[in-house]
Amino acid sequence: MGKKSKEVADQWQGLPKPPEKPSAAGTATEVLLNAFRISEIKCRHIYAYKATVVGAKRVPVAIKSELVKAAIGATDRYFVYDGGEFIFTPKSIIGKKDSIGDELKKTIPRLFGRPETMHQFEVTISMHRRYETKALKRYCDGDRSIPETYIHDLLFVLDRIFRVYPMIQLGVLGNTCVTEFEKIRTDAGFDIWWGFRQTVKAGQGSLFLSIHTKPVPVISGRTLQDMAMDFFRSKRVQSLEDLQIDDWRRMAPVLKNVKFRIPGSDATAWISGFSPVPASRVRIDGVPIAQFYKADIDTRLPCAKTALGTMVPVELCEVVPGQMLPKVSGYQQSQVFRFGSLSPQARQRITEHGIELLDTANNPDLKAFGITVSQQLEKFDARVLQTPQLKFRDDQAITPSHAHWQADRQKVIEGKQLVSWAIICFTNQRMVPQAMVSTFVNQLAKTCSKIGVQIACTAPPIRYAPMNCSIESEIRSACQAAETQSKVPVQLVMCVLPANSLARYGEIKRVGTTVVGVMTQCLLANNVRQGNNPKYTTLVGLKINTKLGGFTAGLQTHDMPGIDSTMVISADVNHTTEAGNMSVAAILSSVDLECRRFAGTVLQHPKKMEFIENFDVIVRHCLRIFYSKTKQKPKRIIYYRDGIGDSVLQTVKQLELDGIYKGCELIEPGYRPKVTMVIVRKRHHTRILPAPGQDLCTEAGGNGNCLPGTVLEQGVVNPCLFDFYLLAHASTIGTARPAYYMVLHDDSQFSVEDIQRLTYNLSYLYPIVPKAATMPAPVYYAHRLTGQGRFHTNIPFDQLSKFTGKRTDDVALVPVHRNLEGDMYFM
Structure with a gap:
């Protein structure tokens, strides 16, 4: 086998193919995407050259373009220069048969600098690669014989060709074309303009131009x-x-x-x-x-x-005026979010304006390469999966409406009792009087009683911490006061904070999780002052119940396909900047047969490393916990992995999948359960919009989005892989963003319907809100645990260099306190 053939074989090894036909489960519907079909590319080849300009430091792009044009010379040789390193042409510009290493070098004199003097610029244009456009057609048709790196490079070339012309014609802020169309004036000292980011994607049967619309904060005069x-x-x-x-x-x-x-x-x-x-x-x-x-x-x-x-x-x-705000403060960020959240209908209108503004129909660069783009948003067939039935206490069962249910009308399936607890107010009594705290506690107790969680002690010790106090001393004193009053070990310390402060919040979590070993629940003073808000106290009650070991709702057996004797593992890696610029890895595994309770592990990770080291040892630990709770070894393992980019996809799959199999061997030689590995992504620019005449999500503040459970498995999905988009939640603000799923390995040979239903139904098991989450609950747990894991530092969190400006060396993560091992303290 040749080197190229082996590369192609390795890249697809073990990856499931796309389903031969889409699933028929659910209700048929139609959706629009923020994408436009690229119907034609006439040129047979695209030539890529590298351009180097030497002669002065920091040469502006306009002068670089002028020098490159002078070096190429002949005006009939059309080229697109991206202003940086590359030149793209539909025909050769050096010779009849360009080959790698061929060069064109010229010396061009030009006035430059302050004061302007004559500079001798040396321009070198060298052949980089010649691409065949027909390879894209074959790839979109599902041909796996083409190296994926070749396709990625070719899509990168098309991205540059699409972007150069509009970035010259329109205003550009960063790498985004902006417009004042329907701009919004805020009260925070800036306007919101709309930015458009173009991306070329390979989909099933065709290429697509995705246009992402985002709010851009622009300084007003x-x-x-x-x-x-x-x-x-x-x-x-x-x-x-x-x-x-x-x-x-x-x-x-x-x-x-x-x-x-x-x-x-x-x-x-x-x-x-x-x-x-x-x-x-x-x-x-x-x-x-x-x-x-x-x-x-x-x-x-x-x-x-x-x-x-x-x-x-x-x-x-x-x-x-007209320049991007260089750094956005917390208040300004809230304004961007407030005014920049577009309903699906508004996003459709602005995206359609964007394709007109970008002028793809008259773009001379696209015409030179024979590229034709549709001017209408692309419509696709989709399906809406059936909503699962949830079970609560006393065998009560409901089917949520639009992914939402009334929490105060059902009792949680497993409610706990809060007996020993205390409250610390990191505010003065004038801001939050003790009577106000007591009123909030009484309202919390009433609300918890409705949902099946009992607060036995409605008069916990209340402490007011002085300014610049030792948080560790305050928490220890609160624990001692709670135990003295209740005569049982403390269960929870509630902390009232005057405002959002990452330094103080992180230090409270660090002390509670790694030093003292007690659950902590932080509240803002403004929310405590509004103590008669049953919606808020319900959410607080659900969080407390989850931390104490309870759970909100369960799934019916028929809504959990393939979950019998199954352990679910989820993992995420967070490249934090707070905890000494280290990376934090979190791995969680289910510890029951109903996929409710999870035990988590936080690891200090080498900086910027995507794959998780020693994964076999971690999996062995997960299997031991599962066996100790269920008295059986799982027959299946479903592994959800969050936050992996295309560049490390194969590396992570190979190392972590091998780690799962080796971890099973460490438990017992020959033990090999069936493993399914699914990649989850939330950071992408694809938006699913409801097509005209289709049902909309309008209940519970659904904002006119597509119905929860909408799944898309054609069009912009990868033509050579088993992947899909799933909108599980009902967004109350803006346009809902679907999660993207890619099945990388599947020993169980799940059907399309089963893997989609299981993924969707698990999103209803997120216990701290009475609605479906955007992703399966285990994935959310991993995301939350990496966020909490950055607080597990060996020095006080509020003394890190991020907050003090002083250098802090030898920052490391420490393990969770033994009192909290196996508990869901991160909720």
Whole structure:
């Protein structure tokens, strides 16, 4: 077997093929996608060249394009230059038969720099690769004889060809084309424009142009003073004169690289920071700065400093409108989310405007390569899976409507009793009085009683922690007070926080999970003050019940295909920036036969590594826990793996699948259960929109999305793999994003219907909300555990460099406290 043939054989080894025909289960429907069919590519070949320009540092893209054009010379040789490294052409530009290594080198003189002087630019154009476009047609038809790396490279080439022309014609912010069409003015100092990101995808039978619409925060025309007030708004600053120089220094990273106009000229500059002293002490050429600019300014404020060191009074800095906000604060991010969440109908309207704006019908680059794109959103046949039936206490069973049910009308299938607990308020009594806390506790107890969770102690000890207190000391004191009152070991410590603070929240979780060994539940003071909100107290009650070992609902046996004597494993890797820039891996496994309870393991992971090391040892540990709880070894293992990109797909599959088999061998030689491995992705740009005339999700704030359970297994899915999109939840805000699933291995030979139904039905087992989750509950558990795992540091979390600015070495993760091993403390 040749090298190329072996490469092709290895890339598809063990990967299930797409189903020969789609499943007929469920109700037929039609959906629209944010994608447009690429109906034709006439050119037979696409030539890719590498372009190198040498002669000066940081040559602008416009000058690079001019130099490349001069080097190519002949105007009848059409080319597309991406402004960076590559040139693409439908015909050869060097010779009749270009081959790898062929070069075209020219020296071109041009004025450049400040002041402008003659530079000798050397432009080198070398042949990189020639691509055959017919390979795409074969791949879309399911031909597995083509190396997938070749297809990925060719799709990358088409992406660049599609993007160059609109990025020249339209406004560009980052790598996104933007438009003021239906722009939104916010009260946070910026406007929301709409950005369009084009991506070429290979689907079943055809290529598609996917257009992702996203909100882009753009600075409106205003002064630097206004932007500073927006930054300090959350800190209740009434006037900029109240600020110290250190306050401006903290704001510098937020406003860095914001462009503004230099007073008295048309020149512009970029902010690099602020002066370390007030304007009263700044002089330019020995002249006070107010006199230099001939302006009446407040000399108590600092000056903005440009990259060249020029000082400009803050009051005279007029920010240039139409530029992207360089860094978005928490409040500004909430505004982007609030105004930028589009309903499906609004997203369809703006996406259709996007295809007109990008002008694919008249794009000369596309015409040169003979590429034709449909101007209508693509419509596909889809199915809506049957909603599973949930069972609660006393054999009560309901079928959720639109993936939602009323939690206060059913008692949880397994309710626990809260006897020993305490409350710590990290606020002052004026902000949250003790009477207000007691009112909240009484409302929580009433709500929990309705849902089948008992709070035996309705007057727990309440402590008010002083500022800058030791969180460990406070939690230990609260535990001691609870045990003294109830005479039994403490079960829970509830913490009331004044505001969202990652540093304090992370330290509370670190102390509770790894030091003291007690469950913690954090609440915001604003929510405690609204103690008569039964919806909120219901959610808190469900979380407490789950942490204590209870569970909300179960699935009927007929709604769990292939789950008999089955262990479900889920895993995720989080490349955190808080815990010393390490990566955190989380692995969970079911410990019962009904897939309700899970035990988790958190591991410190080598930085940026995607696959999980020593997976066989971890699987052996999971199997031992499963056997200790069920007294049997699983016949099947279903492994859901979250967060894997295409570049490491085969590596992760090979290493972790082998790890599962080796882990089983460590339990007993010859023990080999059937393994199914499914990849789950949430970060993608595909959106499923309801087609005209189809049923919409309107109950429980469904916002007009497609019905929960909508599954798409044709069109934009991979033509050579077993994959599908599944919309499991009813989104109340914006357009619901489906999860993407790819079956990488399947010893059990599940039918299409069974793997889709099982995946969908498991999303109803997420116990802390009375609705279906966006993904199967085990996948969500892994995601939550990686988020909690970053708090398991060996030093106080609020003393990490992210929060103090001081370097912290030798940060490592420590294991969970023995009191919480096997518990779902991460919920």
